[in-house]
Amino acid sequence: MRADAIKGQGMSRRSMIIAAFSTVVEWYDFTLYLYLATVLSRVFFGGGTASLGITLGGFAVAYLMRPLGAAVFGHVGDRYGRRRMMLLSMALMTAAMLATALLPTYAQIGPLAGWLVLLLRCVMSFSVGGEYTGVVAYLLEGARENRRGLVVSWAAAASEVGGLLAAGIAALTVSMMNIGDLDTWGWRIPFLVGAALAASIWIARSTMQESPDFERQEASGTVPENPLHHTLANHRAGIARGFAISALGSITYYVGITYVPAFLASTAKMAESEALWLTTAAALVVILVTPLTGALSDRIGRRPVLIGVCGCAALLPVAMFSLMAGGSLGWIVCGALVLAAVGGAVSAVGAVATAEQFPGEGRLTGLALGVTAATALFGGLAPYVAHLLVEDSGSPIVPGVMIAVVALGVLPVLLKMGETRPPRTEPR
DSSP states (O other): OTTTHHOSSSSEEEEEEEETHHHHHHHHHHHHHTTHHHHHHHHHHSSTTTTTHHHHHHHHHHHHHHHHHHHHHHHHHHOOOOHHHHHHHHHHHHHHHHHHHTOHHHHHHTTTHHHHHHHHHHHHHHHHHHHHHHHHHHHHSSOOOOGHHHHHHHHHHHHHHHHHHHHHHHHHHHHOHHHHIIIITTTTHHHHHHHHHHHHHHHHTTTTOOHHHHHHHHHHHOSSSHHHHHHHHHOOOHHHHHHHHHHHHHHHHHIITTTTTHHHTTTSSHHHHHHHHHHHHHHHHHHHHHHHHHHEEEEEHHHHHHHHHHHHHHHSSSHHHHHTOOOOOOHHHHHHHHHHHHHHHHHHHHHHHTTTTOOTHHHHHIIIIIIIIIIIIIIIIIHHHHHHHHHHOOTHHHHHHHHHHHHHHHHHHHHHHHOOOOOOOOOO
């Protein structure tokens, strides 16, 4: 790919690369909790049949902080600049990750350990609330119009690199240690790695340029004094469409990808380490699918790609969870990889499509109100709800039904949505 294709409109190549790949650490830190859910259920909640449900429930409760964080950081980004917002959110994430790695365990202080890890997950969720939407807006505003889908998809692909790294390090840690060492001190290693990664990204971000769109707003005097009021007054329809698109992206990702290791381990289809290695393979599929989908949306438009992947989300997940429940290794792998491809495709086109629902003025606040609110409901809560429903009903296809129901609900919104891709022009 030529350097000028990623240089954007007045944005340096270096700033674009730092922004795109900084989502590696964001998603590593955030998804690590889910990938280590069965281990953390023993470390912080004492083990037992109910501990996994409590661990996933804690993730869901903490996730509710994400919309609040998005609103706060969105205000900072819309009022004071994208760069300042991204530095602040990463600093908070670094501190939360390091503190998690140093926590005492249930064996040391009893139930207080569970409350402390939940508190730090709330801090982490608050900081992540501003992370992904901030990076997406920054890349969109720096990319050339005819490359927006591809460039913004890098954020989704890089975040999955973070998920891949989290799954790989978690799998390596779990598989190389006996349970005694793992529960005593080994679980800390992946969190210490995350804290180091976050600190390194903060240093890199300190050298980034400001978004050219925010500089335009400053030069023309159009920076909104009150981004929340401005966005609610002018972009309610965009918020609603962003909510719908993000609902689809969230449930296909969090139920179709990150919940799968806990699903396989809890249904006794795979050991913890085997399920994590399968998730690592699924992450590779997402990384491959994401830029291809983003580039396709640049060529034929966001709307037709969204409609196509929504149809896949409505038709495939029930069958894939049924295959994984069959017990055959080949079918388990097939089901997990197909679900990963669907989730990756939705994330790729959904990122650019939601950001294009808003102009530069108030864009981060609009994404906070629409995207992160949907993510809290259909992302953070979804794995916990799926776990409860599978346990209560005894049916392994329930997670697939959840995805299909959301897809069918979102489809009418996509059919009525206008195209947001800018008119195609030949590269200069």
